[in-house]
Amino acid sequence: MRYISTRGQAPVLPFAEAMMTGLARDGGLYVPEAIPQMDAGAIAALEGQSYEEAAFRVMQPFVAESFSENELRQAIRRAYQGFGHAARAPLVQLAPGHHLLELFHGPTLAFKDFAMQLIGQLFQVALAREGRRVTIVGATSGDTGSAAIEAFRGLPNVDVFILYPHGRVSEVQRRQMTTPDDANVHALAIDGTFDDAQARLKDLFNDHGFRDGVGLAGVNSINWARVLAQVVYYFTSAVSLGAPHRPVSFTVPTGNFGDIFAGTIARAMGLPVDRLVIATNQNDILDRAMRTGSYEVGRVEPSVSPSMDIQVSSNFERALFHALDGDGAAVAQLMQELKGGSFSIPQGALQHLREIYDSGRVSEPETLATIARVRAETGEVVCPHTAVGIKVADEYRKAGVPMITLATAHPAKFPDAVEQAIGIRPPLPPHMARLFDLPERVTRVENDNEALKSLILERRMA
Numbered sequence: 362m363r364y365i366s367t368r369g370q371a372p373v374l375p376f377a378e379a380m381m382t383g384l385a386r387d388g389g390l391y392v393p394e395a396i397p398q399m400d401a402g403a404i405a406a407l408e409g410q411s412y413e414e415a416a417f418r419v420m421q422p423f424v425a426e427s428f429s430e431n432e433l434r435q436a437i438r439r440a441y442q443g444f445g446h447a448a449r450a451p452l453v454q455l456a457p458g459h460h461l462l463e464l465f466h467g468p469t470l471a472f473k474d475f476a477m478q479l480i481g482q483l484f485q486v487a488l489a490r491e492g493r494r495v496t497i498v499g500a501t502s503g504d505t506g507s508a509a510i511e512a513f514r515g516l517p518n519v520d521v522f523i524l525y526p527h528g529r530v531s532e533v534q535r536r537q538m539t540t541p542d543d544a545n546v547h548a549l550a551i552d553g554t555f556d557d558a559q560a561r562l563k564d565l566f567n568d569h570g571f572r573d574g575v576g577l578a579g580v581n582s583i584n585w586a587r588v589l590a591q592v593v594y595y596f597t598s599a600v601s602l603g604a605p606h607r608p609v610s611f612t613v614p615t616g617n618f619g620d621i622f623a624g625t626i627a628r629a630m631g632l633p634v635d636r637l638v639i640a641t642n643q644n645d646i647l648d649r650a651m652r653t654g655s656y657e658v659g660r661v662e663p664s665v666s667p668s669m670d671i672q673v674s675s676n677f678e679r680a681l682f683h684a685l686d687g688d689g690a691a692v693a694q695l696m697q698e699l700k701g702g703s704f705s706i707p708q709g710a711l712q713h714l715r716e717i718y719d720s721g722r723v724s725e726p727e728t729l730a731t732i733a734r735v736r737a738e739t740g741e742v743v744c745p746h747t748a749v750g751i752k753v754a755d756e757y758r759k760a761g762v763p764m765i766t767l768a769t770a771h772p773a774k775f776p777d778a779v780e781q782a783i784g785i786r787p788p789l790p791p792h793m794a795r796l797f798d799l800p801e802r803v804t805r806v807e808n809d810n811e812a813l814k815s816l817i818l819e820r821r822m823a
């Protein structure tokens with residue numbers, strides 16, 4: 362399996378290289394040249410298997426040229442052994458025909474752990490094999506950062522720099538990033554929004570001299586390996602509700618479009634997915650784009666679901682690439698137009714996207730009201746991102762097609778929002794009991810590439 366860039370001008374790479382590279386050298390995102398297929402028999406055979414076995418079967422064709430079967434199995438075993446639930450990604454029924462897929466049983470309590478724990482393992486195999494070291498720089502609206510720090514802290518051949526928007530993540534999220542005392546971990550609070558952090562990260566990748574000099578690697582969902590690991594739970598949850606014998610739909614709280622794009626890959630591999638529903642908070646660029654065909658960047662407005670406070674949604678580029686039949690030049694042209702603030706999705710591509718995705722937007726009062734309603738009706742306490750998903754899912758539920766809403770984070774990561782909605786502060790699990798007692802270590806940085814480059818050069822342990 363070879364990986365190509367969505368902009369068509371970067372070297373074609375095998376899986377391990379695409380994983381270590383992050384952003385393609387032409388500014389695009391790596392995608393597989395072809396999507397491996399799973400027929401109905403292979404999908405049905407996932408029934409009753411462990412999460413680890415399902416992960417192996419789903420991912421192996423994508424990575425076979427880079428990792429042996431044994432390397433992949435070991436990496437998967439190590440990645441998920443620390444999860445707090447035997448099923449890894451359990452399903453809970455919310456109402457008849459509506460299920461929550463709980464993706465927050467990993468060490469940092471958000472769905473990011475599924476991919477980050479695995480790529481932490483795969484990076485170690487690849488780095489040891491090549492005797493290399495890398496400088497990971499990540500941009501986060503709260504959850505990617507803590508998951509990356511947890512996966513890479515203390516490793517001798519990796520420095521981790523995480524950029525988060527100052528004052529725009531929850532206190533639990535911030536402390537998860539600022540309290541680890543490992544010398545290779547650097548939390549950086551940028552003066553700006555998540556979009557600014559992500560733009561600076563892409564600038565670093567597009568500065569080839571700097572990139573090559575520090576061995577820059579990325580663990581945001583610009584990294585194909587992040588998307589791949591997230592494909593697995595679409596299969597395991599759908600199979601436990603009757604796939605491949607009946608279709609299911611998914612509603613996905615969406616920001617950078619990585620998680621829902623993983624669902625798109627599951628569907629392209631042969632999983633019978635009826636609808637993939639994009640759920641946004643008030644930062645609703647994706648919902649507007651689906652409704653109007655115009656992708657227009659607005660201001661990032663802080664919300665009670667801060668991890669989705671995103672306007673420039675990285676992985677939408679991957680969806681466009683597929684919708685444009687793999688025309689890298691056309692994608693590059695749209696991304697060029699985006700520098701001016703907007704582009705129009707070509708009509709054929711928009712039609713293709715609408716065949717796969719529905720979308721909805723949830724306001725702040727609606728998010729809080731949904732947390733309260735779910736608590737009253739089911740006893741479940743959900744995080745604000747999950748509440749956004751549940752509200753939109755309810756608009757698209759259909760008789761005979763189970764709806765699975767992705768519960769992307771644990772409510773204890775967002776105690777202020779949950780308390781505002783239901784008057785309860787959900788407790789942190791025991792392994793995080795000391796979070797509020799530990800000293801914080803963070804550096805404020807300007808929203809400026811030269812300042813950022815100097816800081817990284819000064820701090821890395823090369």
Ligand SMILES: Cc1ncc(COP(=O)(O)O)c(C=O)c1O
Nearest residue numbers: 504615616617618619620668769
């Ligand atoms: C809790 C939570 N929910 C939803 C999302 C949106 O996921 P994606 O960016 O993959 O669309 C994020 C972060 O991105 C998140 O941290």
Ligand SMILES: N[C@@H](CCOP(=O)(O)O)C(=O)O
Nearest residue numbers: 501502503504505581582668
């Ligand atoms: N919500 C994310 C934003 C970054 O998304 P990624 O999936 O591209 O890493 C976060 O919590 O940081």
